[in-house]
Amino acid sequence: MTDTSKYIRTGFFENVKGNDCVLISVDIQGLLEIEKAFLQLSKGSPLIDFSILKCLDQKYHVAIKAYNDTTNIGLKQIDKGRFEWRLTKIKW
DSSP: OOOOOSOEEEEEEEEETTEEEEEEEEOHHHHHHHHHHHHHHHTTOSEEEGGGOTTBOSSSOOEEEEEEOSSOOEEEEEETTEEEEEEOTTTO
16 A cells, blocks of 8 residues: 555646636645644735645645735636635635
């Protein structure tokens, strides 16, 4: 059996039930790491670049940068395979 523990996987899928979407799949260790990133954003960190997360699976990922913003814009594609996730500190 292959050891697949400690992972965060992200992917972009076009036209899922009429909408484009980014899916995030994690195991428990990946969930804890993402929770820590969201907590940092909720405490005022200006930016978290998902590419620096230790559990990120290098084979299955899209580039996501999460920002603290003054408005809740949400997740948007800024270029092919590159996304920005902009929410207020309260929303994170």
